[in-house]
Amino acid sequence: MAARYILPSAPPAHPAHRIPPSRRGPSAALLGTPRLARPSSAPAAHLKSAPSSQPAFPIDRGGRFSPPRCAGRGAAGRAVTAPAGRCVRPGHPARRGAGPPALPGPAPGSAAAAMKPCEEEEEEGRAAAAAGGGGGDPWKECVEVAVQLARRAGQIIRKALTEEKQVSTKTSAADLVTETDHFVENLIISVLKEKFPSHRFIAEESTAAGSKCVLTDSPTWIIDPVDGTCNFVHRFPTVAVSIGFAVNKELEFGVIYHCTEERLYTGRRGQGAFCNDKRLQVSKETDISKALILTEIGPKRDPATLKLFLGNIERLLKAQAHGVRVIGSSTLALCHLASGAADAYYQFGLHCWDLAAATVIIREAGGTVIDTSGGPLDLMSCRVIAAGTREMAMFIAQEIQTIHYRRDDEN
Amino acid sequence: MAARYILPSAPPAHPAHRIPPSRRGPSAALLGTPRLARPSSAPAAHLKSAPSSQPAFPIDRGGRFSPPRCAGRGAAGRAVTAPAGRCVRPGHPARRGAGPPALPGPAPGSAAAAMKPCEEEEEEGRAAAAAGGGGGDPWKECVEVAVQLARRAGQIIRKALTEEKQVSTKTSAADLVTETDHFVENLIISVLKEKFPSHRFIAEESTAAGSKCVLTDSPTWIIDPVDGTCNFVHRFPTVAVSIGFAVNKELEFGVIYHCTEERLYTGRRGQGAFCNDKRLQVSKETDISKALILTEIGPKRDPATLKLFLGNIERLLKAQAHGVRVIGSSTLALCHLASGAADAYYQFGLHCWDLAAATVIIREAGGTVIDTSGGPLDLMSCRVIAAGTREMAMFIAQEIQTIHYRRDDEN
Numbered sequence: 001m002a003a004r005y006i007l008p009s010a011p012p013a014h015p016a017h018r019i020p021p022s023r024r025g026p027s028a029a030l031l032g033t034p035r036l037a038r039p040s041s042a043p044a045a046h047l048k049s050a051p052s053s054q055p056a057f058p059i060d061r062g063g064r065f066s067p068p069r070c071a072g073r074g075a076a077g078r079a080v081t082a083p084a085g086r087c088v089r090p091g092h093p094a095r096r097g098a099g100p101p102a103l104p105g106p107a108p109g110s111a112a113a114a115m116k117p118c119e120e121e122e123e124e125g126r127a128a129a130a131a132g133g134g135g136g137d138p139w140k141e142c143v144e145v146a147v148q149l150a151r152r153a154g155q156i157i158r159k160a161l162t163e164e165k166q167v168s169t170k171t172s173a174a175d176l177v178t179e180t181d182h183f184v185e186n187l188i189i190s191v192l193k194e195k196f197p198s199h200r201f202i203a204e205e206s207t208a209a210g211s212k213c214v215l216t217d218s219p220t221w222i223i224d225p226v227d228g229t230c231n232f233v234h235r236f237p238t239v240a241v242s243i244g245f246a247v248n249k250e251l252e253f254g255v256i257y258h259c260t261e262e263r264l265y266t267g268r269r270g271q272g273a274f275c276n277d278k279r280l281q282v283s284k285e286t287d288i289s290k291a292l293i294l295t296e297i298g299p300k301r302d303p304a305t306l307k308l309f310l311g312n313i314e315r316l317l318k319a320q321a322h323g324v325r326v327i328g329s330s331t332l333a334l335c336h337l338a339s340g341a342a343d344a345y346y347q348f349g350l351h352c353w354d355l356a357a358a359t360v361i362i363r364e365a366g367g368t369v370i371d372t373s374g375g376p377l378d379l380m381s382c383r384v385i386a387a388g389t390r391e392m393a394m395f396i397a398q399e400i401q402t403i404h405y406r407r408d409d410e411n
Numbered sequence: 412m413a414a415r416y417i418l419p420s421a422p423p424a425h426p427a428h429r430i431p432p433s434r435r436g437p438s439a440a441l442l443g444t445p446r447l448a449r450p451s452s453a454p455a456a457h458l459k460s461a462p463s464s465q466p467a468f469p470i471d472r473g474g475r476f477s478p479p480r481c482a483g484r485g486a487a488g489r490a491v492t493a494p495a496g497r498c499v500r501p502g503h504p505a506r507r508g509a510g511p512p513a514l515p516g517p518a519p520g521s522a523a524a525a526m527k528p529c530e531e532e533e534e535e536g537r538a539a540a541a542a543g544g545g546g547g548d549p550w551k552e553c554v555e556v557a558v559q560l561a562r563r564a565g566q567i568i569r570k571a572l573t574e575e576k577q578v579s580t581k582t583s584a585a586d587l588v589t590e591t592d593h594f595v596e597n598l599i600i601s602v603l604k605e606k607f608p609s610h611r612f613i614a615e616e617s618t619a620a621g622s623k624c625v626l627t628d629s630p631t632w633i634i635d636p637v638d639g640t641c642n643f644v645h646r647f648p649t650v651a652v653s654i655g656f657a658v659n660k661e662l663e664f665g666v667i668y669h670c671t672e673e674r675l676y677t678g679r680r681g682q683g684a685f686c687n688d689k690r691l692q693v694s695k696e697t698d699i700s701k702a703l704i705l706t707e708i709g710p711k712r713d714p715a716t717l718k719l720f721l722g723n724i725e726r727l728l729k730a731q732a733h734g735v736r737v738i739g740s741s742t743l744a745l746c747h748l749a750s751g752a753a754d755a756y757y758q759f760g761l762h763c764w765d766l767a768a769a770t771v772i773i774r775e776a777g778g779t780v781i782d783t784s785g786g787p788l789d790l791m792s793c794r795v796i797a798a799g800t801r802e803m804a805m806f807i808a809q810e811i812q813t814i815h816y817r818r819d820d821e822n
Contacts, residue, residue: 234703292645
């Protein structure tokens with residue numbers, strides 16, 4: 001048996017207590033200053049720099065984004081994006097003299113606190129973004145670091161896959177978390193905070209531990225350290241690391257790493273999507289009777305939810321879909337969609353960290369990502385339809401029934 | 412779009428006409444005398460020869476098997492196992508002067524006819540089996556050839572995965588077949604017939620084309636050339652070749668090759684099960700509330716069948732199973748079970764060619780394979796429960812409702 005479960009007689013189920021604090025983060029001795037660079041982990045050529053034909057700064061779509069507005073937005077934005085918290089930027093008094101980055105843990109050094117940038121950093125981030133607008137590629141280094149981190153995290157997960165695990169539950173008996181989820185999330189965030197002290201973070205286990213899950217205009221990393229934790233617990237080899245990045249609420253790039261098959265999926269706005277070095281292209285199927293559909297169960301298992309979940313599969317099979325697949329990893333299912341290996345994906349109960357990176361990848365592979373109502377995607381709504389074609393997405397939107405989940409940004 | 416579908420206006424749907432005869436088999440020019448040997452395809456060390464501690468001949472379990480009875484069984488057995496058919500043994504008058512092995516096709520050179528051994532060959536097979544009983548390993552060469560063929564077939568499938576496909580249907584709109592299924596099946600059978608002229612064959616596409624699917628006491632190869640054809644059509648990278656081998660109705664060894672991940676699963680009765688060179692071991696989980704369950708939809712899609720299929724998933728999720736996965740390949744799902752990556756698998760509507768190789772692998776990995784009633788496995792009954800433990804298998808047997816499918820050996 002590869003997993004040890006925390007039994008009901010274990011400490012109370014408050015999120016902060018589920019994994020002993022001593023086991024929450026990578027130990028400083030083990031991590032040291034994380035060494036990420038290795039020849040095989042270098043980003044693929046298409047990610048190394050923005051082609052000269054690409055705008056040097058993210059395109060303003062629908063008037064939602066422009067660097068000057070971002071740089072000079074002032075306190076109104078800050079009131080939302082910078083809740084009070086301990087500043088952990090390197091060189092800041094709280095961290096001066098420290099060797100490796102401080103590991104997020106429960107208060108006072110909690111992950112939640114560590115992820116709240118101080119006002120000084122937020123100003124700095126805006127200045128950096130504005131400077132980037134002057135030329136070059138403002139997110140080039142971010143992409144490179146994300147690729148290196150995804151590979152490094154994948155190595156850790158691959159190794160941990162065969163080892164004994166301590167398993168706890170979150171929102172339901174089927175919503176699992178392990179020490180590896182925490183370890184990998186802390187590793188990723190600590191490295192990113194070191195590199196990009198002005199950036200913000202939304203990450204699965206930090207959110208479960210109480211961090212706010214609010215997407216602001218600040219450059220924001222949206223991280224699922226181990227997507228497919230249930231698979232991971234069972235050593236079912238369909239597990240991924242997902243790192244998305246948004247600026248001014250616009251998804252900028254996504255990096256997903258299939259830990260056991262060592263496939264790196266990347267997508268960057270305006271620059272295409274790739275699996276390793278192969279360009280991804282979605283299926284162009286519009287006919288449900290020739291479609292392969294992907295979905296996932298979601299964490300809620302009450303009878304009404306199960307009825308709706310199974311009813312939706314029934315509707316699509318009655319519409320003569322070739323088949324429905326449930327592989328246990330939303331992000332990898334979405335990567336299959338991006339690669340044209342399936343024609344649609346839908347789910348209720350997934351989170352912004354399951355969706356962020358994959359959404360860029362799918363859109364850059366030519367696909368559609370929308371809300372289950374048929375309207376525009378709302379990253380925080382915990383529901384999605386993605387498809388190779390808009391026709392397929394709209395057919396599914398009309399066919400399936402809504403399963404209600406609380407929004408990610410609700411408290 | 413990577414698949415072309417044969418439309419309703421195409422020739423009638425009689426199985427023999429679904430793929431034009433000219434496209435049914437590998438062309439002689441392409442195949443030549445199939446070259447299988449290559450350094451990387453050599454069987455793993457554990458398959459090369461029977462250890463000296465192993466009996467030189469298959470063990471008699473429950474008195475069903477002994478070489479002398481097999482060798483001297485005579486006409487009674489032959490009446491069942493040798494229906495009239497064209498003899499295609501190399502050197503037989505029908506084949507004299509031919510270069511590469513004749514490719515099975517429709518009558519008079521049909522796959523069905525080609526797979527019926529003449530009486531002369533059946534006698535020869537018994538003599539060979541009896542000779543094997545005197546020492547050595549009677550099935551060593553069979554295992555080696557199966558491994559080489561599985562790898563060779565896997566190469567072909569991997570290449571074909573990215574190419575345009577001509578897709579037809581069999582028992583339902585979701586029961587698909589392609590030229591590659593036929594090509595690979597014909598390749599495997601033609602090589603095996605050349606090497607082992609006395610052996611018999613049960614194979615998916617030959618059965619669909621009208622061959623009898625009857626397991627006799629003769630050495631019999633049970634072949635699924637492309638398991639996961641729907642995945643294959645969609646380029647969903649979960650596709651396998653499955654080659655099982657039975658003697659006196661006892662499964663002797665199984666070879667399954669994951670075409671895209673290049674994983675070779677092997678199991679040999681009494682000698683363990685392996686993935687590449689790593690020994691497989693099933694999960695020891697007995698508690699459904701800590702279990703990951705695998706299943707597949709099956710080809711029937713009428714409302715009553717769908718209701719039962721989804722109802723069974725609902726029962727297991729209500730019993731608090733961690734999750735249910737549907738990956739689109741029965742054999743690879745069973746391999747996941749054998750490797751301990753899941754705790755149970757059940758299905759109605761799978762066939763003996765989905766089960767034969769996997770059953771040996773699971774049993775040799777320490778698992779249980781039974782009928783959905785809880786009784787012994789009936790390879791021809793189109794239903795199965797496999798689990799790491801007997802307790803888990805029996806729990807599922809009590810929980811799920813039967814979906815009726817016609818037996819494989821029914822006409």
